[in-house]
Amino acid sequence: MTPSTSPLHIAFVGCGGIAYNQHAKAVLSCPDQFRVVAVCDPSRAHAEKLAERFGSDTAVFETMESMHDGVGTELDGVILTTPHDAHLPGGLFFLERGIPVLIEKPVTLNLEELRQLQAKERPGAFVQVGQMQRFDPEAWWLRDFVQSRERFGTPLTFDLNIWQNIHGYTRGNSDHWILNGRKAGGGICTSVGVHPLDILRFITGQDYINVxxxxRFDPPFTAGAESSCSALFEMSGGLTGTLHASYQPPRIPYAQRLVLFGERGSLFQNNKIGDYAGPYTMVSEDPHIDDFMAMFGDYTPIAEEVNKTYPDQKGSPFSLQLLHFREAILKGRTPTENTLEINFNTIAVLEAIAKSMQTGMTVSVEQLEGT
Ligand SMILES: NC(=O)c1ccc[n+]([C@@H]2O[C@H](COP(=O)([O-])OP(=O)(O)OC[C@H]3O[C@@H](n4cnc5c(N)ncnc54)[C@H](O)[C@@H]3O)[C@@H](O)[C@H]2O)c1
Known part of the structure; x- marks a missing residue:
C-alpha cells in the first residue's frame, strides 16, 4: 500500500496502560505526522477511553478483523500494545495484509514465534520492535562512549538490576495476564528484564553467548513465570556480568540500573526510584590513581555531554521511536533500528534464561539461535 501523505493514518491494537500513558502522548506530540483513525480492544471501555484522546473521528472496534474490514484500506501502520501472547497473532494479521506494525516489547514469546514473524515480512510490511530505550539520546551517547573505547577502554564486567513490586503494578488483581507464564511468556525477565538486557547489547555492541x-517462582505468579531471577552471562566480546531481577521488592514502583566497568572507565546508572533510566554518571580519567580519597572525586554526570551532542533530540524515547517507524513507512522499508533481526539475540537470551532456570544448567544462546 502507498502511505498517505502526511499525516500517516495509524491504529492502536490494545488500548491499556502503555497505549494510554505513553504511545498516545507520543502520537499527540506529533499532530502533523500522525492521525489515529481507529483503536481496537476486546474491552470496549479501554478502547473508548483511548479514542477520546484523539477526537471524535477515531473509530472504535473490538476485534482486529472488524477494524480491518472498517478502516483497513486507509491504514499506514499499527501500534500493537497487547499482552505478550497476542503479539504474534496480531503481528501476523497485519503483515499478511501488508501493514507495518510497531509491536511492544518483548516482540514475541520465543524465537520460534520471532521466526514466524520474520517469514511474513516483505517490502512495505515489516515489524519495528518497541524496545524504546534504544531511542534515548543518553543511550546513543553511552553507546558511542563505550564502543569508541577511547576513554572507556575494553568493557570487562557489568551488573544489571530491574526491580518492581508486582502487587502495586497489578493493583492486587491476581488474574492479571502478567502473572501468567503462558500469557506473558515468562516472569520478570521477559516482562521488564528485557529492557536492561537489550540496552546493554545496544551500548556495548555485544551479544549474549551463554547464561x-x-x-524463584513465588505466588502470585503462575504457569512457570519467575518472580525473581539471578543470572550470570558471557558476551560475544568477552564481557561477563550479572542480572538481578525481582518483582518482589516491597514498595518499589520501578527501578532499573546498569553498571558497566571498562579497563579505563566506570559507568553507573543511578536510577531514580520510579523511573526507567538515568541519571548516569561516569568516570574515565586517570583510572588507577593510587590515592584512596581522590577516588571519590571526578564523577561526571553525562546529561550535559548528551545535550551538547544531541541538542535537537528533545522528544521522549516513545515519540522518537514513533518518528523512526514513520520514516520506515514512508520509505517502504524495514527500519534501521529495532528490526526483528536486531532483536533476535534479545529474545534468544530470554529463552536461554528460562531454560537455565528450568534445568539448572548453563545454556548456550548461540546454540538456541542456530536451531
Ligand atoms: N515500553 C515500555 O516501557 C512498556 C511499559 C509497559 C508495558 N509495555 C508493554 O506494552 C504491552 C501492553 O502492556 P500494558 O501494560 O499496556 O498492558 P494492559 O493490560 O494495561 O493493556 C493491554 C490491553 O490489551 C487488550 N487486549 C488483550 N488482548 C487483545 C487482543 N487480542 N487484541 C487487542 N487488544 C487486546 C486488553 O484488553 C488491554 O486493554 C506489553 O507488551 C507490555 O510489555 C511496555
Missing part, C-alpha cells in the same frame, strides 16, 4: 540462571 546460567536461578529463579
Amino acid at each position: 546460567t540462571a536461578k529463579g
